[in-house]
Amino acid sequence: MKNTAYRIFKKPFFGRFMKPWRWPEDVDQAQWQRLTIDSRSGASLAALLAQARTATAKGAVLMCHPMGTAAKGFWLKYGHAELLRAAGYHVMLFDLNGFGESSSTxxxxxxxxxxxxxxLQARYPDLPVAVAGASMGAAMSVCALAERDHPFSAAVLESSFPTLLHFWSRYPIPKLGIQLSKLLYPAGERRLRPLHAAARLVGQPKLLLIYGEDDIYTPVEDGKQLHAALASSTHTEFWQVPGAKHTHAYEAQPEAYARRVIAFLDNHLACHA
Incomplete structure (x- = not known):
């Protein structure tokens, strides 16, 4: 009954994105191992795991997708996963509950x-672990960093909204749903609020925030607000990307993205290796 109520509540937010999942074209599926993960959300999460393409691995990176029917396939479609594997990182992709191949709770x-x-950490106990997220995935990753038992030493966060209302205020029905949730279930809304999590980070993970100058959904101004909150708690870098639309900094500036992201991970995971 509870899960049915949540599925109804989710519909205005995510309904158009919760479609059957397909592998992106031109992806060698044999490179990826399928996993199923049990979440405390009650969901059964679908995940994919691939090894680093280098002789030795420097760490492991969990990749948390933005909203969209591609779900975990976002990282395959646009090349982020292969960039990290080539740089010496094991990579895990997964679908948030209700997206892709994961159950909805x-x-x-x-x-x-x-x-x-x-x-991911249990699979590679001797390696440092980072998380990379985009949009919704970035925001939920910030919130996960406030959980006492998170395993992440660093995070690359692109296009994260500071609060749900920052993103959804332009959509009347979701906006109303969030406003009602703040009244009826304030604790639940706070758990999904990156600004709330920013003051409660566990373990001082190092952060890289990325925002595109052409992003109309999570504009640079929103990013600066979140940056100010996070920087008061931990080392936080901010990269404003010319010509980049929402979640597409790598597409807009591929060479600069590769240099910046890999250098960040190399620098901040090395001390935990």
Missing amino acids: TMDFPLDVLAAGQV
């Missing part, structure tokens, strides 16, 4: 990030 998406991260 509650709105406790940070618990999905936490569960996937813990499984």
Whole structure:
């Protein structure tokens, strides 16, 4: 009954994105191992795991997708996963609950990030673990960093909204749903609010925030607000990307993205290796 209520509540937010999942074209499926992960959200999460393409691995990176029918396939379609594998990182992709091939339960998406991260760390106990997220995936990753048992030493976060209302205020029905949730279930809304999590980070993970100058959904101004909150808690870098639309910094500036992201991970995961 509870999950049915959540599925109804989710519909105005995510209904158009919750479609059957397909592999992106031109992806060698044999490179990826399928996993199923149990989340404290109650969901069964679908995940893919691939090894680094280098002789030795420097770490492991969990990748948390933005909203969209591609779900975990976003990282395959646009090349992020292969960039990290080539740079010496094991990579895990997964679907947040209700997206892709994962079952749909509650709105406790940070618990999905936490569960996937813990499984990744258990798979590679001697390596440091980072999380990379985009849009919704970035925001939920920030919230997961406030969970006491998260495994992440660093995070690359692109196009994260500071609060749900920052993103959804332009959509009347979702906006109303969030406003009602703040009245009826304020604790639940706070758990999904990156600005709330920013003051409660666990373990001082190092952060890289990325925002595109052409992003109309999570504009640079929103990013600066979140940056100010996070920078008061931990080392936080900010990269404003010319010509980049929402979640597409790599597409807009591929060479600069590769240099910046890989250098960040190399620098901040090396001390935890």
